[in-house]
Amino acid sequence: MPDIKTAWDKIASLYHKKYLIKTNTVHYGPLCPGENKLKLLGNIRGLRVVDLGCGAGQNAISLAKSKAVVTAVDFSSRQLIEAEKLALQEEISIEFVNSDVTKMPVLKDETFDIAISACTMAFVPDLKAAFSEAYRILKTGGNFIVSVMHPLQYILDGEKDAMYFNSAYPFKPRLLKWSWDFEDRSIRFQHYLRSISEYHNCLTKTGFIVKKMLEPKPTLNTPHISLSKEIMNDYPYIAGHLPVTLIFVASKPIHNDEEKYG
Numbered sequence: 001m002p003d004i005k006t007a008w009d010k011i012a013s014l015y016h017k018k019y020l021i022k023t024n025t026v027h028y029g030p031l032c033p034g035e036n037k038l039k040l041l042g043n044i045r046g047l048r049v050v051d052l053g054c055g056a057g058q059n060a061i062s063l064a065k066s067k068a069v070v071t072a073v074d075f076s077s078r079q080l081i082e083a084e085k086l087a088l089q090e091e092i093s094i095e096f097v098n099s100d101v102t103k104m105p106v107l108k109d110e111t112f113d114i115a116i117s118a119c120t121m122a123f124v125p126d127l128k129a130a131f132s133e134a135y136r137i138l139k140t141g142g143n144f145i146v147s148v149m150h151p152l153q154y155i156l157d158g159e160k161d162a163m164y165f166n167s168a169y170p171f172k173p174r175l176l177k178w179s180w181d182f183e184d185r186s187i188r189f190q191h192y193l194r195s196i197s198e199y200h201n202c203l204t205k206t207g208f209i210v211k212k213m214l215e216p217k218p219t220l221n222t223p224h225i226s227l228s229k230e231i232m233n234d235y236p237y238i239a240g241h242l243p244v245t246l247i248f249v250a251s252k253p254i255h256n257d258e259e260k261y262g
Helices: 004-018 058-065 077-089 127-137 196-206 225-234 236-241
Strands: 048-052 069-074 095-098 112-118 138-149 156-159 162-165 174-182 185-193 209-214 245-251
Touching: 004 077, 004 174, 004 185, 048 058, 048 127, 058 069, 058 077, 058 112, 069 077, 077 095, 112 127, 127 138, 127 196, 138 196, 156 236, 196 209, 196 245, 225 236
Parallel strands: 048 069, 048 112, 069 095, 112 138
Antiparallel strands: 138 245, 156 162, 174 185, 209 245
16 A cells, blocks of 8 residues: 555645746645635635645645734645745745654644645545644634545546446545556555535534535636646546536534534
C-alpha cells in the first residue's frame, strides 16, 4: 500500500512545476470558480485563517494577500519547501506548520476565525479526526470551508450516448489506488472515495452546522488552471456535464451547549 505522505514528497516539485495555480484568489479545485466568483470567505482582513493541507501554498498566499493572518499546515515537508519558496518569491509572510491535519498539537484551541481545506480530505484516512481538529482550533462562530473532488467524477466515464459506470457508488468509503505520471516517473497514489452524505454527516457529527453546500458548474475560468485543462482534455464530456468539485461551508456553533446533529 503506498504511503500517501511519501508520495506527495516525491511529486512536490514536479506537481508545482506541472500544474499552475494562481495566487490572486483562493482556489477550491480544478474546473471550479475561485473565491473571486464564489465569495465564500467574506472580508478576511485581520482575521486568523488556517489552510489545512496547504500543498505548495497558493491558497495561503492568496489569503495573506487579502490581509489575513495565515497559518498553513501540510504533512509533506517537500510540499512545504515549495510553499516557502513561493511565499518568499511573492514576499508574503505565512506561518508554515509541518503536521498531519488529523493531529495538530502545535495549534492551540479556538485560535482561528476561518479554516479552509481545498482538495485535501480525500487523502485523509480518518476524516472524523481531521474535522475534529478543525473544530478544536476554530473560534466559536468560526467558519470551515471544505472542498473535495465530487464523487460523480470517479464513478462515471465515457462519452455522449456511451456513458458507463467506472466504479460503484461509495455507499461506504472506499480506497482507490492509482498512479500519477510525471515526466519519466509514475508515482503510486491512493485516496478515499466518499459520498456527499459521508462528508456532510461527518461534519455535523463533529459539531459543525452545515450552512451551504455547492456543486459549481465546471469552468476553465478557474485559478487551478493547468489541471483543469488536463481534465477537460482527457474527460471532456464528463467534465463538461457533471460537477467536478463539492464544497461545504460549515460553522462552529456560537452556543457551546448546542446539540450536535446526526
